[in-house]
Amino acid sequence: MNYWLMKSEPEVFGIEHLKACREKTEPWDGIRNYQARNFMRDGMKKGDLAFFYHSNCKQPGIVGIVDIASNAYPDPTQFDAGSKYFDAKSDPDAPRWLMVDVRHVRDLKRNVSLAEMKQQAERFGDFQLLAKGNRLSIMPVSEAHWNRVLELEKRSRE
DNA sequence: GCCAACGTTGGC
DNA sequence: GCCAACGTTGGC
Numbered sequence: 001m002n003y004w005l006m007k008s009e010p011e012v013f014g015i016e017h018l019k020a021c022r023e024k025t026e027p028w029d030g031i032r033n034y035q036a037r038n039f040m041r042d043g044m045k046k047g048d049l050a051f052f053y054h055s056n057c058k059q060p061g062i063v064g065i066v067d068i069a070s071n072a073y074p075d076p077t078q079f080d081a082g083s084k085y086f087d088a089k090s091d092p093d094a095p096r097w098l099m100v101d102v103r104h105v106r107d108l109k110r111n112v113s114l115a116e117m118k119q120q121a122e123r124f125g126d127f128q129l130l131a132k133g134n135r136l137s138i139m140p141v142s143e144a145h146w147n148r149v150l151e152l153e154k155r156s157r158e
Numbered sequence: 159g160c161c162a163a164c165g166t167t168g169g170c
Numbered sequence: 171g172c173c174a175a176c177g178t179t180g181g182c
Contacts, residue, residue: 009180033165056180114181133163135179159182166177 002043003141004050005129006066006102015052015064018104025069025101029077030085032097036138040072040098043140049105051141051149053129061113062149070101108153116152123148 006028008014018026031037045068052064074095077085090096117124124130128139141149 007180035165060181133179135164137179161182162180164177164179167175169174170172 002045002048003143003146004039004044004048004068005053005062005139005141006050007053007055007137009056010054011057014054015104015107018052018066018102019064019107021104023103025103027075027099028102029075029099031075031099031137032085032087033135033137036136037072037098039138039140040100044068044072044100046071049146050102051146054111055137059111059113061111061116062108063111064107065105066102067105068100069103072098072100075099110153112149112152117149120148120152123152 010016031040048068050066050068051062052066053062054060075085075097077083078087078090078095078097079092080086085097087096114129117127118130124145127141127145128134128136129141
């Protein structure tokens with residue numbers, strides 16, 4: 001099983017939106033980056049777990065855990081002219097963009113913030129999320145980093 | 159709101 | 171294939 005991190009802007013789709021879906025799965029649509037797509041296509045498998053990360057907000061950080069409820073399949077929004085994710089250049093016979101379904105597993109007990117992880121360079125120094133200029137919205141997480149985040153969760157913020 | 163970093167586009 | 175211009179991401 002592999003671990004991942006998936007970013008979303010809470011104003012657009014936050015973890016409380018996913019939580020409100022209860023046990024139902026939700027499509028993680030709108031990924032329009034080739035590297036992120038390739039991770040879904042080549043790496044992600046049903047049953048994997050991912051951190052839910054809130055980006056572009058007051059307190060960027062990891063706020064929950066989701067499970068990957070499907071393998072990658074074509075994202076229908078790329079063919080929907082009314083969608084902001086519409087891509088006129090995508091061929092229905094060879095869809096360019098993929099997505100997976102996700103399901104809420106649990107909220108973290110607290111927001112494990114980006115700032116906090118940055119302060120712990122010895123634990124997270126080589127975490128891809130913290131890499132300079134990192135803009136990937138889906139990325140793999142090593143088991144070591146996965147566990148370090150969960151260890152951090154258990155501590156109370158100073 | 160600013161802006162650095164990065165990805166994509168398109169002329170040549 | 172190069173690279174300047176442009177668009178987007180996302181922390182601050």
